[in-house]
Every structure is written in structure tokens, then in C-alpha cells.
Amino acid sequence: MAELWKSLPSWVRNIVVPVLVLVLAWNIVTFVFGVVGALLAMLVKLLVVVGIAAAVVILVKKAAKS
Template identity: 70%
Template sequence: MAELWKSLPSWVRNIVVPIIVVVVAWKMLWIVLGVVSSLIGLVVNGLVLVGIAAAVIILVKKASKS
């Protein structure tokens, strides 16, 4: 691997490789943020669904008592 790195021209080592690394890191960051935000969205949707179900159950119980 060291021979391959040393065989590259200096402009590739100093310009092209860092640009590729930055682009890949940027894509990975957005993938991670997308996964985290979708998980947070699923949790929020679940909590809203549970809250609505609890409200319906409470209202049905109140209606059946009267």
C-alpha cells in the first residue's frame, strides 16, 4: 500500500485524495443524520399514536359510564 501511495503523483496525493475523502465523509455524515432523524420521527409518530389511543380509550370509558 505504501508503494502505491508513493507511486501516485504529488498533485493526486495533495489535491484529489483529500477532495475524495471530504466528499465521502460528507455523504457518510448525511447518511448518519438521515438515519437518526428517521428514527426520531418514528419514535415521535409512535408516541403520538399511543397518545391518541389513550385519549380515545379514556373518552370511551367516560362515555360508557354515563
């Protein structure tokens, strides 16, 4: 690996490789934020559905008593 790195021209080592590393890091960060955001969105939707279901159950029980 060291031979391959030393065989690269200096402009590749100093410009191209850091740019590729930054692009890869940016893609990984956006992927992580996307996954976390999707999980949070699903959690919020689940909480809304559970809240609506609880309200329906309470209303049905009140309606059954009267």
C-alpha cells in the same frame, strides 16, 4: 500500499485524495443524520399514535359510564 501511495503523482496525493476523503466523510455524516432523523420521526409518530389511542380509551370509558 506504501508503494502505491508513492507512485501517485503529487497533485493526486495533495488534491484528489483529500477531496475524495471529504466527500466520503460528508456522505457518511449525512447518512448518520438521516438515520437518526428517521428514527426520531418514527418515535414522534409512535408517541402521537399512543397519545391518540390513550385519549380514545379514556373517552370510551367516560362514555360507557354515562
